[in-house]
Amino acid sequence: MKLSKKVVLLGHFGVGKTSLFKRFIDNEFSEEYKVTLGVQIKKKVVILPDGRELSMIIWDAEGHSNSVEDTRKSYLLGSHAFIYVFDLTREDTYIHLNKDLTYLKENYKVPTKVLGNKLDLVNEKEMIAALKSKDIPFDCLTSAKTNKNVQQFFSDLSIEITT
């Protein structure tokens, strides 16, 4: 059977989940903000370093306003990884990050990757220092707008969930 993995994009509204989704799958970006309602799902086939094909089934869920617990439970079923996205320019999108991560860890046995997005709008060095001082963990900082680190992130993720 073909190798396929389900990955869900989670996080506050407006942080750029849909933008990352579109950037990764169609290599497109739009300045216009269109709220996602519910979830949209798309598939992208990636070739792993060992030559295998992986179907990444990406679920782009609607954003929450408060806590990741507000996300519809059924969307999270049967996942192989979560991508928790926050907006580097909006502190309220990562201020409760640690609480959300704990919640996900306690209830689902899949890895969660943390992405700080909209890197193009901030000073990278200052941002990293600020996040460290606030004890905010992250795996990668990206910009869906400029495509910085986006492809690399997904490619690393595809390897991680298949080994």
Next chain:
Amino acid sequence: MTIQQIDHLHFNPQLQTLEISYDYEIIETTQTLFNWTKGTSIFDAHPFFQVLQGFEKNDPTIQDGLNFPCIHLTDLVTDRICDISITFNPSEIKIILFDYTLKYKELNQIAQQKNESILIARELELKNKYLLEKEEFKNSFIANINHEIRTPLTAIMGFVEILEKTHLTFEQEELARIIKRESRHLNALIDDMIDISKIESGTLRVVEERFAFLNLVDGFDESYSKIAEEKGLIFETNIEPGIQEYLIGDRTRTYQIINNILNNAFKFTEEGKITLSVTKNYQRTNKLSLNFKIEDTGLGILEEDIPHLFDRFTRFNLDKRITGTGLGLAIVKNLVDLLNGEIKVESKPDKGTTFNIKLPFKFEITKTTPKRKKKNYSLPESSNKYRILVVEDEEITQFLIMKILIATGNFFIDIAINGQDAITYIERRKYDLILMDLNISQLDGYQVTKMIRNNYGDKFISGLPIIGFSGKSDDATKDKCLKSGMDDFIAKPFEQEELLYKIIKQIAKKAAE
């Protein structure tokens, strides 16, 4: 059928039912919503269905079925938002799609409005922050570039003055005059820029000093009467009797405000009359408020332009012959605000413009001091020339000062190019005066001055007259100079006359001791 499914039906959604084998092949389907074909893999219909792979047939967690609300399902032709219910039967999987596209689209609008307003507010905040940072950068940039511009400008202005004293043809004289005028204009522009940046960065300080107020107004009368005469205009100043001769306030800024407005009036008036009237608004204990009314019969301003009059770089008159930076009125408005005053404009095109400026002052109730006049000094009689040490590292300024001083025939000049060098010269030779650039290498002007004042038992060295000079012309720099022990300060670019006056004054004072 479950209760939930009945509930779904109650809202009359369109629905599609499918039966799927455990090989994930479509066994049966209605084609109400999507045109999916029997016998093909459900995974090819839409990647959503790959979620089925996550569950085993006998998984206890799925015995009651699964419900997925609000799923975007698309194929090449259709785009729908559906609730999806999945039941795991022993021999097949049953899927029902409920199409709620319309209901969800309505909901979407509400979420869109709410979320968007929050994002937009944040975006504005960020933009503002960015603009503020840019402003700050700009202001500090202007303050720093000032010095760099002043130095060559000093040289240009100085050399033109020297050039004017050589034998020139009529045409050359005219050209020299233009260079001088344009350099002065450039100098004024830099002053304006610096003022604006100081005002905006909040570093402009208001001083309260006692100054000869009537004298200030007389000054306007004198200089603008001349201009009026040249232009064929009438200029009048009226001062309400009883206004104190001396007031307490910021003389420089008051001068700047009135001068700017008068300047403007003269610029835009070709015929008729310009009047400056000073009246009292009120007087209480030691406070008074004065009104300065400046009326002209010039071009006037269109009504719709008046609100923008005090914006930076606004010039409504596009006549190229009228020069200006467009900063003048913005500065005036800022200065008036800074002094807690008020400014009002009334104007009619082709009739003229009237500015009314209210400014608060204080006055001393008792003392009256006699007028102090600029004293005339002359070099003491001497058979020798005076020896001056110029401490300056910029060649062009060295050269300029040398030319000015040597032209008088009264001075010998030595040049030291840094602080250390200066000390060596002083120990070796007797000087009558030091001209000290503040911004030199090794030891700066202040440090050298302190060393001269403190390190020598020899009174001739420790008492040497020192005049500091710098491209910075603010009060803080001047204060710092005097505090470090210098006798006087002169800002670049200086005019020959002022430089010579200050040098002669210090030498004469020293001789009189």
